[in-house]
Amino acid sequence: MNKQFSIYLDFLRFIAACLVFVSHVPSFSGGWGWQIAGFGHEAVVIFFVLSGFVISYVVFDRKESALKYSVSRLSRIYSVAIPAIILTAVLYYLGSAINESAFAELNLKLNSPIWTITSALFFLNQSWIATPFFSNLPYWSLGYEVLYYVFFGFLIYTQGSVRIILLIVISCIMGPSILLYLPIWFAGVFCFKASKRYHLELKLSLILFVLSIVGIIFFFNPNVQSIINTATYHFIGDHFYQLLLEPAERFAADYVLCVFVCLNIFSAYNLAKYVVDCNQKIEFSIRTLSAHTFSLYLFHMPMLFFISAIFPYELNPVLNLIFAWIVTPALIFILSNYTENKKGNYKTFFYSILNKFANLKLK
Numbered sequence: 001m002n003k004q005f006s007i008y009l010d011f012l013r014f015i016a017a018c019l020v021f022v023s024h025v026p027s028f029s030g031g032w033g034w035q036i037a038g039f040g041h042e043a044v045v046i047f048f049v050l051s052g053f054v055i056s057y058v059v060f061d062r063k064e065s066a067l068k069y070s071v072s073r074l075s076r077i078y079s080v081a082i083p084a085i086i087l088t089a090v091l092y093y094l095g096s097a098i099n100e101s102a103f104a105e106l107n108l109k110l111n112s113p114i115w116t117i118t119s120a121l122f123f124l125n126q127s128w129i130a131t132p133f134f135s136n137l138p139y140w141s142l143g144y145e146v147l148y149y150v151f152f153g154f155l156i157y158t159q160g161s162v163r164i165i166l167l168i169v170i171s172c173i174m175g176p177s178i179l180l181y182l183p184i185w186f187a188g189v190f191c192f193k194a195s196k197r198y199h200l201e202l203k204l205s206l207i208l209f210v211l212s213i214v215g216i217i218f219f220f221n222p223n224v225q226s227i228i229n230t231a232t233y234h235f236i237g238d239h240f241y242q243l244l245l246e247p248a249e250r251f252a253a254d255y256v257l258c259v260f261v262c263l264n265i266f267s268a269y270n271l272a273k274y275v276v277d278c279n280q281k282i283e284f285s286i287r288t289l290s291a292h293t294f295s296l297y298l299f300h301m302p303m304l305f306f307i308s309a310i311f312p313y314e315l316n317p318v319l320n321l322i323f324a325w326i327v328t329p330a331l332i333f334i335l336s337n338y339t340e341n342k343k344g345n346y347k348t349f350f351y352s353i354l355n356k357f358a359n360l361k362l363k
Contacts, residue, residue: 001057005272007283009265010290013050017293019043020138021300021329028304029324030313041247042220044141045184045254049261051145052188059156060192066157070354073149075346076294077123077142083339084136084298085120091302092134095309102309106135123147128175130245135305138297140247144178148185177248184258191262200270208267215260225253295336296329303328 023040026033058064096103111131119125120133126143133139147170154166171179218224232252233241241249304324313320
């Protein structure tokens with residue numbers, strides 16, 4: 001992968017994680033920063049497309065084996081998911097003991113603790129039944145993305161009747177909401193294929209890149225999304241939407257947004273061929289920040305709920321703002337050095353387990 005393009009993908013991933021973070025903070029800090037909030041869901045669409053693109057790169061360009069593919073995906077996810085599960089459970093129960101009213105509205109949506117933890121651990125939290133993972137509401141997207149990894153793995157590394165059976169099984173596990181967003185994830189796959197196949201001249205690449213930015217900004221507009229989603233709802237009918245979990249009801253506008261995200265990545269891939277080497281300081285900053293995006297995504301909301309419990313904005317506005325906007329990302333940056341950036345330990349563990357399983361199967 002072109003170095004300049006790789007840096008751009010890291011930058012895009014970091015921006016998407018920041019959009020999710022700033023989308024949630026105002027709700028816990030008296031509304032401060034509401035002007036830059038409200039784009040967390042759209043950022044997840046960007047994550048899905050990026051995921052499909054990057055996974056395609058490691059599978060088709062790096063030629064990952066089934067074993068390496070499984071180990072890489074498991075270590076990537078669990079290196080942050082397991083700490084997030086522990087952190088979320090601890091902060092939820094501790095925060096509830098300190099100030100239960102901070103979780104009152106959330107508690108109305110929660111299922112049994114045993115199923116909540118089990119579904120989070122095996123990423124079944126969005127399969128047919130929505131299971132919020134305590135105070136970690138962004139965790140919902142892992143219930144989509146991990147199953148997409150499994151689906152893609154079956155598609156690539158199995159064949160014949162076995163492939164058909166496994167794809168049917170995983171599709172049944174997904175349920176309608178997750179299946180509805182599968183094309184968005186696969187749009188990243190097709191974007192990768194198109195990037196490898198088609199070469200654009202500098203002028204056309206630049207035009208498409210600018211067009212993609214304009215399109216993304218335009219379709220980030222809630223009013224535009226509302227028009228698209230409402231029209232789709234009236235066209236399809238209520239019965240279909242009754243099958244969907246929140247936020248899958250917004251799929252129509254997300255499909256359109258997905259097109260512009262793909263156009264952005266595709267044009268950036270071609271533009272990167274004409275870009276000279278990036279400044280080393282800028283490259284280092286982007287690489288460093290992007291290395292903490294997954295942790296930022298999964299750790300921030302349990303912390304914000306806990307902050308709202310111990311420092312309610314109504315009683316401690318200054319401390320609330322400091323902890324919500326400054327301390328939280330700083331703590332996540334520190335924690336990430338012991339979670340996301342330690343996934344090598346998970347690789348060793350999963351490789352040992354899966355390799356033994358593969359050897360037993362061969363015997």
